Amino acid sequence: MRVLMVVGRAAGGVGAHLDGLVTGLRAEGHDVEVATADSTAEVFGWDDAHLLWPVHAGARSPRGLVDWHRIMRLAGTVDLVHAHGHQAAVVAAVAVARARPRPRLVVSLHNDLPPATGSVRSRVPVEVGRRAVGWALRRADLVTGASDDLVVLAESLGARRTELANVPSTSVAGLLHADRLPPGERARLLTGAGVPPDRPVVLTVSRIAPQKDLTTLVAAAGSSRAAASWVVVGDGDARLLTRLEEEAHGIREQGPAEGAATRAGVHFVGARDDVPGWLRLADVFVLTSRWEARALVVQEAMAAGVPVVATRTGGLPDLVGDTGVLVPVGDPDAVAAAVDRLLADPAARARLGTEGRSRAAAWASPEDEARRWTERYVDTLSG
Known part of the structure; x- marks a missing residue:
């Protein structure tokens, strides 16, 4: 089977998912x-x-x-x-x-559409x-969503055939069997990043982007009463x-001082190639996104056995279930309270x-999902 994958600018989970999917399909x-x-x-x-992306090149350039x-x-x-x-x-x-000849078209939705709010001028684009x-989805032979709400979105825009398609992290398998980072390694990793090694770590792994609502994270760190270091990995x-x-x-x-509240510190340590190590030393993982589908990094935190505090949005409730703490979007006090309790x-x-690790162990592997995608392609070609 010959398949052409089309994706635009993607530096995070979408690109990582596609990278694993291409590898799995080629292996088959x-x-x-x-x-x-x-x-x-x-x-x-x-x-x-193929370096072909007419959108950012300028359609008429x-x-x-x-x-x-x-x-x-x-x-x-x-x-x-x-796509x-x-x-x-x-x-x-x-x-x-x-x-010509016309191939079949499959579209995978990984993110919600931006809301049409604000002035008339800003709403028009x-x-x-x-x-x-909507026009593209109506022409597709199959549209998949990475979470149930994306499937509903596709149907509301006129997609003819829809399906939920989970997006697995390729890092889950390794983290399921990884122990906590030894104290010496933990101290070296934290100290090397300028983070005090003598206190708990509240970890976030995230792109620095509006969707991630890191303003709420920073405000939650300011409201927290725990003597902890809040660390943000990502650029x-x-x-x-x-x-x-x-x-x-x-x-x-x-x-900690007698009779005085402690204040948390927030450390932005940039993009790292040792994220599994950070997950293995974290005491709590926090994600304050305004919306997520099936966030790869939450999957990885659960596989590493780190308790998760995440916003109740998109596909996160189904992903986390009752193995973590879900909080309202944009509520720093709720985030701080959940972290402090844990x-x-x-x-x-x-x-x-x-419980999070047990839940993660039951998920389908990237290899399983690649085989499932082959089945979807065969069904689409024969339909």
């Missing part, structure tokens, strides 16, 4: 090609990817026109085109509509984009990071960590 003997933006190919080391022509021609050489994300759905739908995505929007660091500036660390109760942390 399928011929899989990828068309993507230059930046995405660089992040994931896709040396054989010389390069944009060339990219459109090339991706349409490429679509005509495969059995099936699989990942909203913009990729539109690009792939246009390419498939013009391709969102509404136009929503109509374009992204430089201007947003500067603002977050300014907001966190007044949150100073001090040891840090004050080692037995509760151990129980939730064990």
